[in-house]
Amino acid sequence: MSEFKQTFNSSLGKKLIMALTGLFLCTFLIVHLGGNLLLFKNDDGFGFNLYANFLTHFPPIEVVAYLLYLCIIVHSLYALILTVKNRRARPVGYAVVNKAPATWQSKNMGLLGTVLLLFIVIHMGDFWYKYKFTNTVAFKEYRTDLATNTTTSSAYTPASPDFEHSVSTENNVEIVRVKDLHARVVESFSCLWYVILYVVAMVAVSFHLLHGFQSAFRTLGWVHRKYTPIVEFVGTWLFAVIIPVGFAAMPLVYYFTNH
Numbered sequence: 001m002s003e004f005k006q007t008f009n010s011s012l013g014k015k016l017i018m019a020l021t022g023l024f025l026c027t028f029l030i031v032h033l034g035g036n037l038l039l040f041k042n043d044d045g046f047g048f049n050l051y052a053n054f055l056t057h058f059p060p061i062e063v064v065a066y067l068l069y070l071c072i073i074v075h076s077l078y079a080l081i082l083t084v085k086n087r088r089a090r091p092v093g094y095a096v097v098n099k100a101p102a103t104w105q106s107k108n109m110g111l112l113g114t115v116l117l118l119f120i121v122i123h124m125g126d127f128w129y130k131y132k133f134t135n136t137v138a139f140k141e142y143r144t145d146l147a148t149n150t151t152t153s154s155a156y157t158p159a160s161p162d163f164e165h166s167v168s169t170e171n172n173v174e175i176v177r178v179k180d181l182h183a184r185v186v187e188s189f190s191c192l193w194y195v196i197l198y199v200v201a202m203v204a205v206s207f208h209l210l211h212g213f214q215s216a217f218r219t220l221g222w223v224h225r226k227y228t229p230i231v232e233f234v235g236t237w238l239f240a241v242i243i244p245v246g247f248a249a250m251p252l253v254y255y256f257t258n259h
Contacts, residue, residue: 011085014078019216021071021078026213026239028068029205033246040253044153045182046142052181053165056132076117083110105207106215112208119201126188131181135161140180146172155180189254202248210240 035055038047055061105112130136141156146169156177165178188194213235217223222231 011082014082015219018075018078018082019219021075022212022216024071025068025075026209026216029239029243033243036250037246039182039185039250043151044142045140045180045185046151046153046176048182048185049140049142049178049180050176052131053178057165072117072120076113079110079113103211105211109208109211112204115204116201116208119197119204122197123201126194127181127184130184131179137179137181137184139163139177140183142176142178144174144176146174185250186254186258189251190258192255195251195255198251199248202244205247206240206244209243210236213239 035051036048038051039045041047055065139156139158140153142151142153144151158177163177166176168175189198214232217228217231
């Protein structure tokens with residue numbers, strides 16, 4: 001146990017933890033983008049609001065969510081510890097040394113990480129916290145005619161302050177009542193400063209993952225001449241291009257559509 005503790009208290013051990021938490025966060029980004037693409041459906045937020053309700057009321061997902069928050073904290077904390085330590089002493093290298101010249105993103109991971117942490121705090125405060133712990137998010141009612149599959153929507157005011165959501169069927173009409181997080185998205189993405197912050201954060205995500213995804217595999221020693229090009233391809237095109245562009249498109253589309 002002492003050797004195990006000593007290993008993970010070392011600089012290399014901290015880098016291993018950062019690599020593992022970072023890869024977990026990369027997995028989350030794929031899932032999160034997939035869910036957020038529902039914002040592009042022309043259904044008055046029906047699909048997105050059901051998705052948000054599912055995330056906050058399905059116990060296994062809630063457990064994963066709190067694991068995610070823990071990973072964000074640990075990843076950020078260890079990054080800070082390593083940055084401070086590396087300024088005081090010679091840094092410990094990767095399990096497999098990369099002899100390529102240092103890139104801008106590799107030399108500025110601390111700056112990129114700081115921008116992302118600031119964005120995450122603001123973003124979660126604006127959406128997750130208000131959705132879960134305040135009464136500032138209104139409710140919406142969706143009525144779907146099961147014969148024609150036509151859905152209409154309207155504002156809904158719960159009779160009880162403890163109301164969370166409901167699904168019922170009356171006269172062959174499915175009635176879904178949920179919190180209207182979509183309206184919160186529309187409101188937030190109508191603010192130019194928030195849209196700019198979001199896009200800047202996605203640029204930071206791009207550069208952060210361009211270096212971080214590949215570095216995680218090097219830290220873990222998972223380097224092979226056959227598979228490393230695949231890791232580099234996925235890290236570049238999926239995590240540094242497609243995912244940031246997908247996220248950045250949402251506030252831009254909403255802002256210019258409503259202005």
